[in-house]
Amino acid sequence: MEAARAGVVMKLKLLLLLLPVVFGACAVVPAGPVVLGAESELALLRRLVEDTHGRRDAAALGALHADTAVYEWRGRGVPLTGRADLVRHLGEVWANRRELRLNLQASELRIHDDRAYEFGSYEETWIDPTDTRVTEFGRYVTAYAREADGQWRIARTVGFANLVAARAVAD
Numbered sequence: 001m002e003a004a005r006a007g008v009v010m011k012l013k014l015l016l017l018l019l020p021v022v023f024g025a026c027a028v029v030p031a032g033p034v035v036l037g038a039e040s041e042l043a044l045l046r047r048l049v050e051d052t053h054g055r056r057d058a059a060a061l062g063a064l065h066a067d068t069a070v071y072e073w074r075g076r077g078v079p080l081t082g083r084a085d086l087v088r089h090l091g092e093v094w095a096n097r098r099e100l101r102l103n104l105q106a107s108e109l110r111i112h113d114d115r116a117y118e119f120g121s122y123e124e125t126w127i128d129p130t131d132t133r134v135t136e137f138g139r140y141v142t143a144y145a146r147e148a149d150g151q152w153r154i155a156r157t158v159g160f161a162n163l164v165a166a167r168a169v170a171d
Helices: 002-026 038-054 058-063 083-094
Strands: 065-073 098-112 115-127 132-146 152-168
Touching: 038 058, 038 098, 038 115, 038 132, 038 152, 058 065, 058 083, 065 083
Parallel strands: 065 152
Antiparallel strands: 098 115, 115 132, 132 152
16 A cells, blocks of 8 residues: 555656646747837947947937938027937937937837837936036937838937936035
């Protein structure tokens, strides 16, 4: 009786050990790369914008924009038109800024097929050449377009600075 019971216990242990293997073999495995939904892709694009600002990488930020992108900002008389114009302008502006950081907070995202529109607020901070920490708060609207290669890119950005605060950097 004892031997029979030991045999049953051994079979149960073996079954418990093999169950994860059996269930794992039945699991569905994606056939190709994982495809994100438009909302996730645009959230990733937003994070890439923040990252390229922090690195002051105008070329990388330009690559996130469509060739014909338009960039309008309150207080700037003429909009920047095209990726090359944007990259040139950012290179000039960022040359005199240290510890540049951008935080985008999307409050609404509307997706329509190959177009999307995002409304939100931003906080951008940097240290200027006089060792003053400058923080700008404002609102933005960004239009995205899914291009022929399937990638979302920024087609147009309109921004409005609400408040700019400055204070000397503490030693």
